[in-house]
Amino acid sequence: MKQLKEKHPLAIRWFHWINFPVLMLMIWSGLLIYWANDIYRIGWGKTTLFRFFPDSFYKALNVPFRLAEGMSLHFVFMWLFVINGVLYMAYTFLSGEWRYLLPNRHSFREAWQVTLHDLGLRKTEPPVRKYNGAQRIAYTAVLLMGIGSLLTGLAIYKPTQLAWLTQLLGGYEAARAQHFVLTIGYVLFFVVHVLQVARAGWNNFRSMIAGFEVVDTPAPQASTAPAADRPAPSSI
Template structure:
């Protein structure tokens, strides 16, 4: 019996995450623009690239600091709720088995895919299920990194109410730097992801309407 290779709930949470992440990123950058220096006042971090540089206005949302904070905190709960719905389905449905990176299964394919994408290998890697090894590696990296975005966000939102969490993350200022660093990493992944989709538009159809396998137990 045929079944969607991209289940409806995965597709729904994927597109919801796209919208919510864009809102969170835009409002977060507007908050950063109000004080673009990272580190304690007078002891700014020297290791931060582009220290003191305000993000371009067209990438920001909220208009001003208070407006951006309203946007950011209003949509933070929806962002987390969407992630929890996805995670619950991800685990309960067994989707993790075909989406997460397992070195024994995926390492060789990931390496061959990388060489092929860099034009260092002529032959394309063979079929490897729903995702190739490199895609699974990136997918797993995002899932492993995303919780840090939420934890640092909580430390910034409630540093007094959550002092242990804030201390665990190195204090308010380091948590702020980590929060921005994770945002930059996820934004970079998003750019690469969009480029890959543009190169392989069939995947956009798959994630929008759901492509069906030819038969149960066939390509996944």
């Protein structure tokens, strides 16, 4: 028997769907800015083993020579990103939702079990609850990454006016490197998140849109009492 069960409140769904396109636009505009000073690579000296974004990648996405556009978009959507994040944090604490999101002493062991199960290396399913240990750690990490992106972004946006913040983060170059690493972290989180959503199926995806999921409940059993013990039908 199919039954609708409420899963995600409206506020959580709104914060989720506002943050997703805003963050994607932040990453895109950041790429337009990064093109102007593409310095990060894996290698040593003059030897380069790997560049994060080759010229063919930039040309395929029409990225070159759009620095001013990237900066304008980045600084506009930065405020939407910050406002949405502040409202989400306020809602999480005021509603008590943080109790389900923050990792506890069992989360890291459970996260390892979830990872092994998802990779098909462990047959026993982890405990079913609103957020498992892996989700608690991932969502809390993304929240801290958002704070880190804001601080490092401000440090490289206003290195003179916010010199104390820039120096606290190790200087301009260090703050820029941290900002870049956090962006790569967002991309990896998106990839894993989308794969997990696809793996969980349509029912899970629908719950983040409509707020409910369809669950199977046992059908009510018919009465098995003997005919003599059943009440006689009333007559009119």
